[in-house]
Amino acid sequence: MLCIQALRAFADNYIWLLQDVALRRCAVVDPGDAEPVQDWLQRNPGWQLADILVTHHHDDHTGGIAALKRSTGCRVIGPAGGRIPALDLTLHDGDLCAALGQRIEVIGVPGHTLDHIAYFLPGTAGARPWLFSGDTLFAGGCGRLFEGSAQQMHDSLTRLAALPAETEVFCAHEYTLGNLRFACAVEPDNRELRQRLEQTEAIRAHDGISLPSNLACERATNPFLRTGEARVREAAARFSRCQQADPVAVFAALREWKNGFPG
Secondary structure, eight states, X not given: OOEXXXXXXXXXXXXXXXXXXXXXXXXXXXXXXXXXXHHHHHHSTTOEEEEEEOSOOOHHHHTTHHHHHHHHOOEEEEESSSOSTTOSEEEOXXXXXXXXXXXXXXXXXXXXXXXXXXXXXXXXXXXXXEEEEETTEETTEEOOOXXXXXXXXXXXXXXXXXXXXXXXXXXSXXXXXXXXXXXXXXXXXXXXXXXXXXXXXXXXXXXXXXXXXXXXXXXXXXXXXXXXXXXXXXXHHHHHTSOOOSHHHXXXXXXXXXXXXXX
């Protein structure tokens, strides 16, 4: 069974460190900065960095790859498109790969970027499934649309939301508090959402980590996964001043609203 730890980077990034304790081998997801990983390896002598998993090409997810590969000789796996440095294994939607002896499913999730992929570990007896969603699905929110369309992002989120409810979601940024405040503006009467916001405020008041989330929680509280709900549609219509029946149009209105939402 693997263990997992968050390494903080920059202002709000998380580099996820997967650990095979028995073999003292590890892997990291989206190392935008090499230093947190190098520091961990120095504090834990005898460990080998075996793999780097990359979700998409943005610098805050790839900036540490070259230095880590030079210093450790690790394998780099990530999406096709030619924009990931030092890539050893190119992945596409539907591919299967392995890291630290674990079977990993690759899910194409264009929207934030066109090359974005997510990694899904189905889990085994006694271990919940894990989803590394990068900048596509956040706790309480979703990524901005830098390259893809609203249709693409909506379809990507729909695919992720269809994974098992107990799936733990490891996204790449500590955006939860701002996302939930926006979600409460969309659904102020959602009791589960209000409770989640209060819990997250308490965690963040002590600089705690609000992750991982899980898909059951996201389905109940994340407005970008709730575009079919009547109250979410009504809120999107109030913002856009236009009734929206199509879930993609509702998603697009929510995303535009969130782009300008304070905090």
